Amino acid sequence: MANIYKILDPDGNEVNRIVADEVFVQEFYPGRFEYLGEQPEPEAYPSYRSIDxxxxxxxxxxxxxxxxxxxxxxxxxxxxxxxxxxxxxxxxxxxxxxxxxxxxxxxxxxxxxxxxxxxxxxxxxxxxxx
Structure with a gap:
């Protein structure tokens, strides 16, 4: 499951937020991320049918x-x-x-x-x- 992470600069300031898995974040942003939580499921929108x-x-x-x-x-x-x-x-x-x-x-x-x-x-x- 994908999670939301805050990407930090060397001073600890937020520079971006991404949705990724932990392996990706640890590989590309070692020590420069903060876990924010799981990505919420997308909201389901109704699918309207045509009528006559x-x-x-x-x-x-x-x-x-x-x-x-x-x-x-x-x-x-x-x-x-x-x-x-x-x-x-x-x-x-x-x-x-x-x-x-x-x-x-x-x-x-x-x-x-x-x-x-x-x-x-x-x-x-x-x-x-x-």
Whole structure:
């Protein structure tokens, strides 16, 4: 296992920190290092999977608690006419959580008042993982 070491100059001042095993440090920095501890395990990041348009709308419905009447108003809102046209014609069937287009989709829905800031974050937080 790799450890973290402080590399010292001849006066005992820190000049660098490295991650290495003890054999390496003793060979290349004899008497000029200080053990600081084990290197922590890297933080695990979730791996988000793509979703299709049906799943995306389901996620938005689940987060907002949108009723059928509210969804109809959402789909028929004249302020979202361009959004729905882009949704139909330009958005592919596969949607990735961290793609810039996803942010634009959520921006449009939020700007029209169908998604609050907390709900927008909830869409991202509840995105399915692989």
């Amino acid at each position: 348009k049906v799943e995306a709308m389901g996620l938005i419905r689940a987060v907002t608690g949108m009723s059928a009447a509210e969804e109809l108003a959402f789909r028929d809102d004249p302020n979202l006419a361009l959004f729905w046209r882009i949704w139909r014609e330009d958005v592919g069937n596969v949607i990735w959580r961290d793609h810039p287009l996803t942010a634009q989709i959520l921006d449009a829905i939020e700007a029209a008042g169908y998604l609050g800031t907390a709900q927008r974050q909830a869409v991202l937080d509840n995105w399915p993982t692989a």
